[in-house]
Each structure stands twice: as structure tokens, then as C-alpha cells.
Amino acid sequence: MQRRIRVQPRFWILVIAVMLVCFGTSYAVTQMRYGEVTEQVDALNQEKVGLMDRISELSNQLNYVSTDAYVERVARDELNMIRPGEIRYVSN
Secondary structure, three states, X not given: OOOOOOOOHHHHHHHHHHHHHHXXXXXXXXXXXXXXXXXXXHHHHHHHHHHHHXXXXXXXXXXXXXXXXXXXXXXXXOOOOOOOXXXXXXXX
């Protein structure tokens, strides 16, 4: 003769309650982590925009530095060079 174990309804209520607590905790932790990751993504996107602006500025500066007008201005102002046939006038 087999003896059958009878499970009380309060056992099932306890099992369900424990499962709900576990699922709730898991959900809360996941939501907190999602919020942190979202903030990191937003910060990185802002940094990306700033770096793209900086790249654009440097590209424009590089284009300007490679022009003849820039080279002539640097030669005249910083290196004190003059073209052949020009006379330098210095004022006090």
C-alpha cells in the first residue's frame, strides 16, 4: 500500500509568493540596470556629437592651413619674409 502525501493549499500559496518575490526582484534589478545603461548611452551620444563637431572644426582648420593665403600670411607675419622687389616699412 502506497501512502500518498497531501499538499496543503498554504504550501502552494507560499511557493507562489516566493516566486513572485523572485520575479519582482529580478524585474527591479533589470530595470535599474536598464536605466544605468540608458544614461551611459545618452552620455556617449553627447560625447560623440562633441567629437564630431571637433572633427569638423579640425577639418576646416586643416583645409585653411593648406591654402596659399595661409602660407603667405605666416611667411609675412611670423617669419618676417617679403616678396622680391618689396620694401619693408617698419613703424615705431
